[in-house]
Amino acid sequence: MLKPDELKVLDKGFVRLVEMMGDDFSPVQAARVSTGKGLTTPERDRRLIFYLMENDHHSPFEHIVFKFHIKVPIFVMRQLVRHRIASINERSGRYTEFEEDWYTPERVREPEKGNIQGSRFSDDEELNQKSLALIEESISSSYKTYRRLLGMGVARELARIVLPTAMYTEFYWTINARSLMNFLSLRADSHAQYEIRECAEAIAEIFKRTCPMTFEAFVRYHYSGDIITRGDQNDT
Numbered sequence: 001m002l003k004p005d006e007l008k009v010l011d012k013g014f015v016r017l018v019e020m021m022g023d024d025f026s027p028v029q030a031a032r033v034s035t036g037k038g039l040t041t042p043e044r045d046r047r048l049i050f051y052l053m054e055n056d057h058h059s060p061f062e063h064i065v066f067k068f069h070i071k072v073p074i075f076v077m078r079q080l081v082r083h084r085i086a087s088i089n090e091r092s093g094r095y096t097e098f099e100e101d102w103y104t105p106e107r108v109r110e111p112e113k114g115n116i117q118g119s120r121f122s123d124d125e126e127l128n129q130k131s132l133a134l135i136e137e138s139i140s141s142s143y144k145t146y147r148r149l150l151g152m153g154v155a156r157e158l159a160r161i162v163l164p165t166a167m168y169t170e171f172y173w174t175i176n177a178r179s180l181m182n183f184l185s186l187r188a189d190s191h192a193q194y195e196i197r198e199c200a201e202a203i204a205e206i207f208k209r210t211c212p213m214t215f216e217a218f219v220r221y222h223y224s225g226d227i228i229t230r231g232d233q234n235d236t
């Protein structure tokens with residue numbers, strides 16, 4: 001069950017903003033320390049945000065910091081942790097048992113011709129049915145083995161080695177807006193895997209709601225694709 005402040009990701013995951021430091025005016029304030037001037041008019045502040053973004057003066061955006069609570073499958077988190085300019089604390093598989101909680105895709109995807117890392121949703125119903133049943137059978141069997149091992153007295157830290165990367169995990173992720181924009185450029189992009197793109201789009205929606213001007217400037221100058229946020233989806 002999703003909490004009101006959680007944005008859904010895939011079938012059972014979510015992204016939630018726990019807290020944040022700063023807003024659209026934090027980079028303005030930080031940049032104006034150079035000249036000893038504070039905030040001026042909203043219109044001039046907005047122009048400064050766009051000027052900073054257009055001219056790659058990205059350090060002032062480090063003064064906006066987000067702390068997210070994220071739940072995604074392990075294979076998605078593995079891609080997310082490659083973004084090193086962020087802080088992470090994850091739920092422990094040594095202190096806690098994994099629940100019966102894994103990702104089940106709605107449809108399978110086939111390799112995309114001419115794009116070595118890409119894929120497209122399959123419209124082959126037979127392939128969908130057979131593969132999804134096989135995926136479910138395999139994960140469910142691994143999970144049963146995990147529970148059996150625990151029941152036999154094997155430690156959680158070892159029993160978990162039989163679990164697949166489709167299992168959901170949870171973590172706190174703290175990241176500044178500069179690094180977040182780098183993350184979105186790479187993971188809200190059509191070259192990113194569908195599952196992390198879903199996560200990135202939920203994060204983009206929170207970024208847009210909390211820092212609308214910075215988001216607008218980012219999309220204008222540093223995002224070549226067609227960023228889809230959850231808000232856009234709800235509008236249509």
Ligand SMILES: Cc1cc2nc3c(=O)[nH]c(=O)nc-3n(C[C@H](O)[C@H](O)[C@H](O)COP(=O)(O)OP(=O)(O)OC[C@H]3O[C@@H](n4cnc5c(N)ncnc54)[C@H](O)[C@@H]3O)c2cc1C
Pocket residue numbers: 082083084085086179182186187191192193
């Ligand atoms: C479509 C796609 C496919 C990918 N495929 C693979 C793959 O096959 N195998 C694989 O291993 N990874 C893969 N990656 C991960 C990718 O190589 C990056 O590790 C990941 O996207 C994080 O990006 P980043 O380094 O810019 O982010 P961060 O780690 O958050 O770093 C942000 C920025 O800080 C600077 N920085 C950080 N660390 C260093 C450093 N050590 N030295 C110098 N500058 C630094 C860089 O300017 C960097 O852009 C893939 C990513 C994408 C989006």
